[in-house]
Amino acid sequence: MELRKSYFADQRKDDLHEIGQPRPRSDSPGHVTGKTAYFADRNFPGMLHLKMVRSPHHHARIRSIDISEAEKHPGVVKILTAKDVPHNVYTILILIQIGPEDETVLADGKVRWKGEAVVAVLAETERAAQEAAAKVKVDYEVLPAVFDMEEALKPGAPTVNEYHGRNYYLYDSGECRKVRFGDVEAGFAGADHVLEQTYQSSPIEHAPTETTGCIVVPEGNDRFTCYTNTQAMFFTLDNASIILQMPGNKLHFVGGTVGGGFGGKVDVIVEPIAILGAKLTGRPVSFIYSREEEMQISSPRAAEKVVIKDGVMNDGRIVARKVTGYTDAGAYSRHSPYGAQKGAGHYPGPYTIPNVWIDTYCVYTNRTPSSAMRGFGVTIGDFALEVQMDKLARLIGMDPLEFRFINAYRDGDMKAHRQPTEGAALIECMQEASRAANWPVAEKYLSMSSYAKGV
Amino acid sequence: MAKVPVQFTLNGAEKAEFIDSGTTLLHALRDKIGDTSPKGGCHQGTCGGCSVIIDGELRLSCLTLAETCNGAAITTASGLSEGGVLHPLQRAFLDAFATQCGFCTPGMIMAATVLLDHTPNPSRDEVVEALSGNICRCTGYEPIIQAVLTAARSNSQNAA
Known part of the structure; x- marks a missing residue:
């Protein structure tokens, strides 16, 4: 590659000798020897597995949730619903004062998209968590849904998100x-x-080969270590702190090694509920998206x-x-x-x-x-x-x-x-x-x- | 649940474990034995991230039951380098910038190892065919193909 300096009058004069020269990547030796530690390459004794019960409807009111059969399933340790989440209604850009808070960690009274998280099941094995999740009974009243932006903006369209009260984001400049x-x-x-x-x-869909997830370990000092593949470490830590109503100094995030992100791992989705699970059970918790969840659930x-x-x-x-x-x-x-x-x-x-x-x-x-x-x-x-x-x-x-x-x-x-x-x-x-x-x-x-x- | 014994060699070392019947080799290697170099990207046999070598053949460890591996010789990407010296394929992947996020790399190297064991001087088409079961979402296929061809050339030079 040739670096031409003739174009610009104010081009810097120093010798930019690094440009155009290959330099080995510092992470490559770990990649080729299989030694790079991704978040899921850790295993802790007594680790629980978290699986979500998800909405099968695009838009529905939740009449009731019955976890009694799921609780009896062998291996189930804890089942979480909206009432367990300290600050359940959140929005990630609140960190830069962009509100209103408009999303639930676990659905409360309503679901607004097919795949929305409703109930979290923590069990001794992935299989037990999956089987118990299938036993959670949610009674839905299906509501009219809207999938087209122009339809959503028409008068009389179903209101998707009551926290906005209208089907568009209200900027300080108005409707757009x-x-x-x-x-x-x-x-x-x-x-x-x-x-x-x-x-x-x-x-x-970003379709990273490594699916979204985290492993959370409750430490002896009342802190929680969160091994995560988030692309936004501090952003996620601060949002988790708000959702859990827990000071940031109780949260230790370990990450930076991401098996493909492409922007798909900057939402704060898996960490808060996994930390909550670890807090309420006192045990390490693993919450890893299946391939199907990665393709259907991740933004x-x-x-x-x-x-x-x-x-x-x-x-x-x-x-x-x-x-x-x-x-x-x-x-x-x-x-x-x-x-x-x-x-x-x-x-x-x-x-x-x-x-x-x-x-x-x-x-x-x-x-x-x-x-x-x-x-x-x-x-x-x-x-x-x-x-x-x-x-x-x-x-x-x-x-x-x-x-x-x-x-x-x-x-x-x-x-x-x-x-x-x-x-x-x-x-x-x-x-x-x-x-x-x-x-x-x-x-x-x-x-x-x-x-x-x-x- | 009753446990079943399983015994095999992993990268030349004897391993024995008691596992639940139905446990995949991927799960046994990663969570029981502690070799996390095979990666679980899909758990349905489509991404190739969990590829390992069983008795000389390329296998998907997410679709292989651990209990079927009794007596087998298993090789993973973590077992290729000897005495801290990189295997020629590992060296070639490094030099060719054939890694990005790295998640597919161990599986890619397993597939390439089996190819070069069977076909020491592959054509480009043979390399592409051999890697066709391994997904790289960072879309770095071209440097990966070049790395395998480079490793094949350096192997044949060393042999000559």
């Missing part, structure tokens, strides 16, 4: 995150062409719908862009209000457009709660934006790469969310891509710069 820049309607009125397209995506990337309307001139300039984005949070917020907000900041793309209007909604439906995954909030948006760019180029008969050169943001350009562009390198990347991909563009684009204005 908004970006307003210039006069988008005037931009459309003056455009040579207007193109409106709708893009949709499905939820995507996927949100389904998204993106409507993009662009005004473009025959000379290639985009003069107006209006984007309406919908993020399907599923039944609970988790990271989705943040994901939808990221979209609002991202949607103009790396292009300078004088008139921009963006609305992004975080919508609640009776689907599996979605959450973080690799660039969530922007990845699907980028797909939509770049397909739209190709369509616009085709519409005006222009080369799609040259079309992007004309609209690329450059240093000093004001972005739609009113941050001036600094350190842009899109022009230079596209110049290199043009050479590498043997996709020739006109000479005037090869002499452009992110720094110097004027072609």
Whole structure:
């Protein structure tokens, strides 16, 4: 790999000799010898196994829960329901003051998605826990469910989550995150062409080879050691502290070795209930998702719908862009209000457009709660934006790469969310891509710069 | 529940345990004997993370009952290096950056070991076929394939 320093006037002068040079990974020797210790590679005497009783319905009221038969099952040590959880209603982003608390550790009176945790069973063996979980009787009154974001936003749609009281997240800016820049309607009125397209995506499961889980050990000093594969150690510790109403100094989290995460292990799902189980039984507790749970229960990337309307001139300039984005949070917020907000900041793309209007909604439906995954909030948006760019180029008969050169943001350009562009390198990347991909563009684009204005 | 005795060699060492009838070899190795190098990714025979070598053949330990392994010679990824010296396949995986999260690595190395035992100079297609039962979700297949081919070349050079 060649490191070119000729592009930027303020390029650092020191010798960046590490870049382009392979360096051995420090974790590889453990991986190839099988010595790397993942959380589940630990075994403790007397360890109990936790299995969840899960909702078979997308939306239902819980009339009653009967654990009497399950309690009698050989090997069962403890059965937990909502009343056992000190602070049962929580939301993970409360740590940065994003509320309201809208999710239950164990369902209380209602389930809002198929697979929601209702009752936790702790037993001597995994098999005993599984068999006893099957003996828990939950009486449900099935409620109408909504699975489509547009249906959920219509008046009269079933209310998914009473803690919000409406099927969208209420930002301080109102029903959606908004970006307003210039006069988008005037931009459309003056455009040579207007193109409106709708893009949709499905939820995507991270599917790590190591399933989500943790092992919790009650220590002699009244503390709990939690071996976990969370991707968010302190975030999880702080949320567990809130849910358990237990000072953080009682919790010792051990982790950092993750058998594949991709964003799927940043929700706080297994640790609080396993710590509670260890506290109430005084024994080590293992709570590990089965492969089926990993695929069906863990949060996927949100389904998204993106409507993009662009005004473009025959000379290639985009003069107006209006984007309406919908993020399907599923039944609970988790990271989705943040994901939808990221979209609002991202949607103009790396292009300078004088008139921009963006609305992004975080919508609640009776689907599996979605959450973080690799660039969530922007990845699907980028797909939509770049397909739209190709369509616009085709519409005006222009080369799609040259079309992007004309609209690329450059240093000093004001972005739609009113941050001036600094350190842009899109022009230079596209110049290199043009050479590498043997996709020739006109000479005037090869002499452009992110720094110097004027072609 | 009545326990059944099981006895086999693991990486050359004699092991004996009393287990519940129906215990998988994966469970016995990890939770009874303490060799955690085989990984349980799916417990249904689809991911290959639990691959071990039983009497020279590649086997999924999550689908193998421990009690069927009496008298067998079992090899796991933790038993490949000798005297602190990495096995050529381990060395090649390291050098080729063929590990990311590492969870599939022990199973991959088991599958590759059996391949090279049977086919010392495999073609690329044979490597791909041999690893086709092992899932790497980090999608690092290309460096893994290269690592196996590199190990095969270094083996044949050493033999020559």
